[in-house]
Amino acid sequence: ARRVLLAAPRSFCAGVERAIELVERLLSERGGPVYVRKPVVHNAHVAAELRSRGVVFVEELTEVPHGATVVFSSHGVSPAVRVAARRRGLEVIDATCPLVERLHAEARRAAEEGGTVIVVGHAGNEEVDGILGEAPGRIALVQSVEEARHVPVADPSRVSYVIQTTLSVHETAEVVDALRARFPMLKGPSSEDVCYATTNRQNAVRVIAVESELVLVVGSKSSPNAHQLVEIARRSGSAAHLVEDPRDIQPHWLTEVRTIGVTAGASTPPPLVNSVIRALGGLGPVTVEKRESVRETSG
Ligand code: F3S
Structure with missing residues (x-):
């Protein structure tokens, strides 16, 4: 054999399980349609299942009727999306993973202290987009060792970073090493902050x-x-x-x-x-x- x-x-993971539970609870308590911004989880089978039970996945809040309920997926959203939801009179059920929320808080705090915050991650990733929105102009995205060597910063002595939760540990280490080589005072998460x-x-x-x-x-x-x-x-x-x-x-x-x-x-x-x-x-x-x-x- x-x-x-x-x-x-x-x-x-616990974050995804929690997000799906929130959507399922809404479905059973209120029935459909339940609006979910962005795929609640990147899985075609799960998405099809939920769709058949009344979930409507949207890319942006403009697709959600005024006054309806919308679920934010585990990947998190930028502050601008929260503002837009309020303007539209939407009820928000937030399924952002607590670990992603922690990155937002980190980025916010570092940006408030001044200096540049670097997000190590991939362009177009929902989680990354959300974090970049925390402090437009003061947060930069770095996707590779090459970009780490060239990213413009205001003050090289005040640079910190956060890491997209789903990167490979191996790939991240090289980028962070390149940042540290350029910015010896670089501040970043301790290892338990990685998902x-x-x-x-x-x-x-x-x-x-x-x-x-x-x-x-x-x-x-x-x-x-x-x-x-x-x-x-x-x-x-x-x-x-x-x-x-x-x-x-x-x-x-x-x-x-x-x-x-x-x-x-x-x-x-x-x-x-x-x-x-x-x-x-x-x-x-x-x-x-x-x-x-x-x-x-x-x-
Ligand atoms: Fe899952 Fe949250 Fe990590 S959604 S992959 S536990 S950041």
């Missing part, structure tokens, strides 16, 4: 990848953190593929493969992982072993 190594922790769920999932995929010939990461193509897990598995020496669901598994991937690692990003619901494991069982006998790298208890 083939061995399936199941990474732990994997799937939903524990992202860190744990990245460590867990490394643990299974070194033992596996193939790693399947269950997640949506739109999920940045699922892509990160694929990258990390490859860097650890295994072949790796992102699968949205069992239909994406290509049987030829499994040729001559004895050990398959399975994990899922923080936006993937656990039942989807189970269906992938069942599908692997359909392609030949398997034994499933769990590899727990760290016990995840709280958010």
Whole structure:
């Protein structure tokens, strides 16, 4: 039989679980439509499920009728969005993850003290957009080592940074090193400020990848953190593929493969992982072993 190594922790983080619970509670207490700004979670299956039950996903608040209720997703929003919601008379249910909220508070505080705040992250990411909105003009985005070397700052002795929660720990370290080389007085978070769920999932995929010939990461193509897990598995020496669901598994991937690692990003619901494991069982006998790298208890 083939061995399936199941990474732990994997799937939903506490922040995403909480956001989905909030939306589900609204649906059951009030019925649809429930307006949600931005995907509540980057997973096509979850989104389709919620849509069928009355959730309407919008990109911007102008799509929400005056006076209606809107949910802000776990990625957080910029202050301008909160103002716009108030102007529109919307009732806001805020599902921003407390860890993202902490980055906003950090950025706000640093900007108030003067100096430049740098957000290490990816352009266009919802979480990053929200944080950049905290202090327009005093917050800069840095996406790479190259950008770290050139980002303009007002006073090099007063620069601080925050990090997008879903970046890979590896990728971040290089950018922060480049910033520190330029700004010796750089202020930034201690390691426990990096999202524990992202860190744990990245460590867990490394643990299974070194033992596996193939790693399947269950997640949506739109999920940045699922892509990160694929990258990390490859860097650890295994072949790796992102699968949205069992239909994406290509049987030829499994040729001559004895050990398959399975994990899922923080936006993937656990039942989807189970269906992938069942599908692997359909392609030949398997034994499933769990590899727990760290016990995840709280958010
Ligand atoms: Fe929050 Fe981290 Fe999840 S920031 S939403 S716990 S990935």
